[in-house]
Amino acid sequence: MSRTYTSRFDVDAVLQCVESVSQQQERGTPEDAALRVCAAALAYIRDELQKVEEFREFYRKRSPASVISFRVEHTFDTREAADDWLALGTARDGQRVRIEGQGYMVVDLGPKKGMRLVRRRLPDEPPPLPSL
Structure with a gap:
């Protein structure tokens, strides 16, 4: 669509x-x-x-x-697999990945904290319904 x-x-x-x-x-x-x-x-x-x-x-x-100009560079079946990949040290700040069907972005938090995966919805994910 x-x-x-x-x-x-x-x-x-x-x-x-x-x-x-x-x-x-x-x-x-x-x-x-x-x-x-x-x-x-x-x-x-x-x-x-x-x-x-x-x-x-x-x-x-x-x-x-x-944000549509980015591409999902890696897809992981589990968060553990994504964390293992992150630990390899090849991830780059701003990379987008999919973990268990959900979007994440690699964020560089500096030399002391290193790289982290932060939840960022992908364009093809449905938006969450607001809780009322």
């Missing part, structure tokens, strides 16, 4: 889309509540804070389109 992301989104169009999807959800479900929260948050940013441009910049930085 192809996805198109744009930081120049039209707020009203997004709210209409959220409303359309929301109408397909059974009332009272976590999905229904999550969509209502999202719509209210976007309306609040637009109407109360009047900070849509700042939100667009925030969205641009966090959208999968801004």
